[in-house]
Amino acid sequence: MASVKCWLLHQWKTDSNMIKTLFTLAALGLGLVIAPVHADQSATDQLSGQLQTLQQLQGRFSQTQYAEQSEQAVSTSTGRFRLLKPSYFAWEIETPDSQLIIADGEYLWHHDRDLETVTRRPVAGTDDMSPLQVLAGDSSLLGEKFEVSVTGKGRFRLEPTAGNPGFKELTLIFAADQIGGMEILDNLNQRLFIEFSEVDDQSSQAPADFRFVPPEDADLFYHEQ
Known part of the structure; x- marks a missing residue:
């Protein structure tokens, strides 16, 4: 199995490295040149304004994980998001x-179709905001959770403060004015670069579209936290 971690939604406590690093660092193929940082309240306001316009999204993603201080890719994966x-x-x-x-x-929910396993954890019970929770x-609340800086045109860097x-x-x-990608640096200094494509913010979606029913033949692992 590919080895990418998943910080997307939250720190997913699973042995699957692929899932745990998903959102550890996302720079996508837009370049890694970091411009001078300007940190002030206006950066938080600008980012909040950008995110408020993103009420619903769907599209494709391509992600690449890199080891600490290395430009050699450890793993890559592609797929769809909503x-x-x-x-x-x-x-x-x-x-x-x-x-x-x-x-x-x-x-x-985490459904590994290859291993035929389903893991479920409650969404509530944490004050932390994972990368996907920042988007969705x-x-x-951004100003309460992060120090926000503008690092270049259309680039906002968030550093957790709590x-x-x-x-x-x-x-x-x-x-x-459309989300193009994410860059995440995890606590082990591993990097994940994610690029979004075919982004659609017009097609209607409903909560029922996110209902998940575990397959009957899957092994189920339910956790309270």
């Missing part, structure tokens, strides 16, 4: 393996 505010998200890995991470408003959650979200830095990248 988002509906305030608390719904689906992240489906299509290659090289087949996995689904979905938040239905109450639970966070309440953008008015809690334990599982990453050191998160960079959101916008192009023409």
Whole structure:
């Protein structure tokens, strides 16, 4: 199985490295040149304004994981994603393996189709904001959770100021007022670069679209936290 971690939704406590690093660092193929940082309240306001316009999204993603201080890719994967505010998200890995991470408003599900396992955890019970929760959650809380800096045109760097979200830095990248990708640096200094494509913010979605029913032949693992 590919080895990428998943910080997307939250620190997913599973042995699957692929899922745990999903959102450890996302720089996508838009370049890694960091411009001078300007940190002030206006950066938080700008980012909050950008995120408030993203009420629903769907599209494709391509992600590449890099080891600490290395430009050699450890793993890559591609797939589709869907988002509906305030608390719904689906992240489906299509290659090289087949996995689904979905938040239905109450639970966070992880379906590993290759291993035929389903893991479920409650969404509530933490004040931390994972990278996916930054996109899909309440953008008015950004100033309470992160120090936000503008690092270049359309680039916002978020550094956690409280809690334990599982990453050191998160960079959101916008192009023409649309989300283009994410950059995440995890606590082990591993990097994940994610690029979004075919992004659609017009097609209607509903909470029912994020309902997940475990397959009858899957092994189920339910956790209370």
